[in-house]
Amino acid sequence: MRETPTSGRRGCLPLCSCESIMAAFKGIWTKPFWRAVSGEFLATLIFVLLSLGSTINWASGTENPPPADLVLISLCFGLSIATMVQCFSHISGGHINPAVTAAMVVTQKLSLAKGLFYIVAQCLGAIVGAGVLLLVTPSAVRGGLGITAVNSRISVGHALVVELLITFELIFTIFATCDPKRSDLKGSAGLAIGIAVVIGHLFAIPYTGASMNPARSFGPAVVTWSWESHWVYWVGPILGGILAAALYEYLYCPDPELKRRCKEMFIKDASGKYKEVECAGNHHVGEADDIVIKPGSSSDAEKDEKKESFQDSSGDGLSSV
Template sequence: MREEFSGRNKFCGCLRRCLPSCSCHCECAMAAFKGVWTQDFWRAVCGEFLAMLIFVLLGLGSTINWSAAQESPPPPDLVLISLCFGLSIATLVQCFGHISGAHINPAVTVAMVATRKLSLAKGVFYLGAQCLGAVAGAAILYGVTPPAVRGSLGVTSVNAGISTGHALVIELLITFELVFTVCATCDPKRSDLKGSAALAIGLSVCIGHLFAIPYTGASMNPARSFGPAVIMGHWENHWVYWVGPLIGAVIAAALYEYLFCPDIELKRRYTSVLSKSSFPRGQYEGMEPAAFPSEQAQLVVKQPAFTVLDVERAERKEREAAGEVLSSV
């Protein structure tokens, strides 16, 4: 009886220790999926699907060589292809920016997840919608294009003159340039932006294509490479077009968000950590933005506004407020 009683006590003690952790994990899971089962979110997911379908259809359509049936067909027009991809992105960002944030690129979505502007649960749905949209766009183009001129349907491939390592670096760099442009033009802390953010993003895509088409076909977008690869069954060096853009996107977003232009909330958290040290920060507390000497410093301390790109900001503030209320109780 004593052994049974002691064993029951041990079980109850373990259960009491495990229940808080289980409830914590359940709360984290619920928080991750909060907002997923809403009409607005599924409207955004459908927007990503449709935007990617249109982008792949138009972009890959510009790579079709209608003179391929001739004896000596001319080479592809790189300027035409670059402008079509760039202007398509600019147009779609303008159309779908207020609906889904107009990522239209798994690399951009992963960058937003890495910088906590999009939850992991929502990012998974975004990635699925983008890949399905790319496959649908490539399938439509395959169906409406005559077999004689269809060619490779714009499948991205590594130039035979360079190695896969060099191709990986090229994709990393051009995607870095794209995502850094996205972060800079959609930064709510900036008050100096005068032109069109959509056009700037489109031009960054155009520049990347003008430079990298001879090297790798200039994917800059894993879904853009995934769609035609599925339809044509061509998977040679396909991993390059996922690994390179994803690494470049995360590096660009992290450098911009945490080094070059950090968020005021993140800066406050760093300050609270540093306050435990001997750093003399008392003289800087309570200072107004106008008290700083430079305009750049004033921009840093201003409160950023909500942007459609950072879809998690409002929910994060609600969770923090709820946590403060519970801690006070």
């Protein structure tokens, strides 16, 4: 049956809506995108499995079990995250933490669509990692399986502040050590990030268990189904991460081009009106799916991702995974 002009107009609305959605999520139809998402899943799985394993007290069944070794736990968390960042930074950026991903989205270094997929992958990886640890650990020594809990001597509000501060310290370290604008960077960024995690744990384990990472708390909470004050381990780290990223990126070390454009926003023309600032071409306001957490300029992996994305958009159609 032939389509009338009226029916054609009616059918345009769903089509336009579909095209808008496809445009917003066009980056998810590429192999590099899913490679990055799967990298976040695997990195978080390994990190949670190894790190939570350090909290298992194998002497808990004895008559006088020793207390948890805070130094051992702190070093295991820090060295694990440093290793995973070193292994996966060129694949996905090595976030391994929803607070890091949220900070990257807020500072426009990562698209919202990619950020959402990253957080889902991180949470799923944490659940699988905690589940594997549950399966391989004898029930007599599992204890709380490394769940994060607020110390009964402090209030939930104080716990929120502690999580905010230690995550602030971590995210600020990430932005400072992975800033491509700096020419004085030497050594390993992954190791610096790992040390920041160690410091946060050494300080905050007695207070809150030192999450610094919503996915790290989410995994064992799902496996053990323990949700007491769990919201603290999402709100605190994400707020701390966003605050640290915003202060570093827009106050302490702003991009020169962004700073110039911000100044131009407050300059009036001859007619007394404020000038209209053109934002096109500024990577801070455009798509930034290729920006990853590591020092230096774009890597070969980033260039390949850009090239493949361009080929997908200019060829016969979008590539399938």
